[in-house]
Amino acid sequence: MEITELDKKFNIVDEETPINEYLSAHYKRSFAHFTIKDRLPVIITKIIDSLSRDKEEIVAIYGERSIDDLKDVIGNISKLKYELQTDKPFKVLEGNDTDQAVWNSFIDNLPEMKKSYFSGIWLHAECYLYRRLRAIFEDTTTLTEFDYFRKQKEGAFSGSLDAFLRLTEKFNETREAKSKEDLKVLFRQLIRVNLWGNRVDMSLSAGVTMTQSEDPFAAIAKLEEYILADDTEAIWECISRADGNIIVDFINDNASYELFTDFCLADFLISHNLTAKVRFHVKTIPWFVSDVTPVDFRWTLDNLRLNVNATLRDLGRRLSQYVETGHFELIEDEHFWSSPYDFNDMEKIDPTVYGRLEQAHLVIFKGDLNYRKLLGDIKWDPCTSFVDAIRSFRPTNLCSLRTVKADTVVGLDPGREEGLTAKNPKWMETGEYGVIQFAGK
Numbered sequence: 001m002e003i004t005e006l007d008k009k010f011n012i013v014d015e016e017t018p019i020n021e022y023l024s025a026h027y028k029r030s031f032a033h034f035t036i037k038d039r040l041p042v043i044i045t046k047i048i049d050s051l052s053r054d055k056e057e058i059v060a061i062y063g064e065r066s067i068d069d070l071k072d073v074i075g076n077i078s079k080l081k082y083e084l085q086t087d088k089p090f091k092v093l094e095g096n097d098t099d100q101a102v103w104n105s106f107i108d109n110l111p112e113m114k115k116s117y118f119s120g121i122w123l124h125a126e127c128y129l130y131r132r133l134r135a136i137f138e139d140t141t142t143l144t145e146f147d148y149f150r151k152q153k154e155g156a157f158s159g160s161l162d163a164f165l166r167l168t169e170k171f172n173e174t175r176e177a178k179s180k181e182d183l184k185v186l187f188r189q190l191i192r193v194n195l196w197g198n199r200v201d202m203s204l205s206a207g208v209t210m211t212q213s214e215d216p217f218a219a220i221a222k223l224e225e226y227i228l229a230d231d232t233e234a235i236w237e238c239i240s241r242a243d244g245n246i247i248v249d250f251i252n253d254n255a256s257y258e259l260f261t262d263f264c265l266a267d268f269l270i271s272h273n274l275t276a277k278v279r280f281h282v283k284t285i286p287w288f289v290s291d292v293t294p295v296d297f298r299w300t301l302d303n304l305r306l307n308v309n310a311t312l313r314d315l316g317r318r319l320s321q322y323v324e325t326g327h328f329e330l331i332e333d334e335h336f337w338s339s340p341y342d343f344n345d346m347e348k349i350d351p352t353v354y355g356r357l358e359q360a361h362l363v364i365f366k367g368d369l370n371y372r373k374l375l376g377d378i379k380w381d382p383c384t385s386f387v388d389a390i391r392s393f394r395p396t397n398l399c400s401l402r403t404v405k406a407d408t409v410v411g412l413d414p415g416r417e418e419g420l421t422a423k424n425p426k427w428m429e430t431g432e433y434g435v436i437q438f439a440g441k
């Protein structure tokens, strides 16, 4: 790869991320570099385009006064894109949002050498960008509640309806499963459906709407060889050996299809009395394009409950009832998930969230970003064990269901990474492969 004038200016080195270093756009041959240089500018441009395209619709909902806000927002997003592309240092946030003090002290405490998009840790740079986007809307009079990714998320929901139906029909057939062996087989399938649900992510596709069109069950068998680490057995033991009077937490990731698969797994746990309560921890702000917000969570349940299809309607009613009876709980006030901190810092930075996770018997971390936060955004030797890589973070039993969309992974057998790299050097950036990993308390 060639080092350009711009690379020299931003101090980029023509290398892959070395083992044991933080992921960073500083390394030209890394996915972090590609993300900061190419993916994020595309995502930002798409927001600007959608605001211009949907202007009339937005004004019809948010009123005439939003015309001026829209102009300001578009101007400020363009400035943010310029800051990103010219590697400007991170600025403190303005405004009065609840998480502002945490963010600003984080920014203040960063070493100067690591305080910009190309020099900083990838996790920090990417989270900062999404938080700055939110700050731009927060600063308006009329658009504080506007979710600039909602249309994509709703489009993904509608495009996945066939897959929802197939999944629901399949699980309806098995609702009578009684023996522990039957339940175990079903659990194994559901874990896989849930894992592959994480492939449908619109930040990886740079904001292009992604849907699930293939039959999710037909896909399971075909995809078995793409699972690189599989602790399904340990997760099943963890749940099935408990007395049913337990809490299971999801740290949710994407809305639409992935959220639907989260609901399927949660429905299974509740309806077979394996779990007394399932809690869903979602983002407080629009995040990484397709992440679930409280509005998305409620919107999804409402759309299922009121669906024209009777099978989906029945499911929607049952799930909504779980919310009413307290079997499902939406946790919607945790800013920690849209902070830049890795999970090893959680106990110190946000003891309330940490304390809540301690109440659960099992926490299921969904997706790639949560995985990066579990691993501290470090490029581990891929043969490092998952338990070692998550370091001292252990509020309770925890597991991760993640399709590999960033160039760090752990828990692989010796030689596996080399074999995959020989086939495709970019295999960690495609979301084709997955890991199911567990760490007991």
Ligand SMILES: O=P(O)(O)OC[C@H]1O[C@](O)(CO)[C@@H](O)[C@@H]1O
Pocket: 035, 126, 198, 201, 203, 204, 205, 253, 254, 288, 366, 367, 368, 369, 370, 372, 403, 405, 406
């Ligand atoms: O929705 P997920 O699985 O957290 O993935 C989010 C995206 O964020 C990243 O972690 C960084 O952009 C990617 O690797 C992935 O495309």
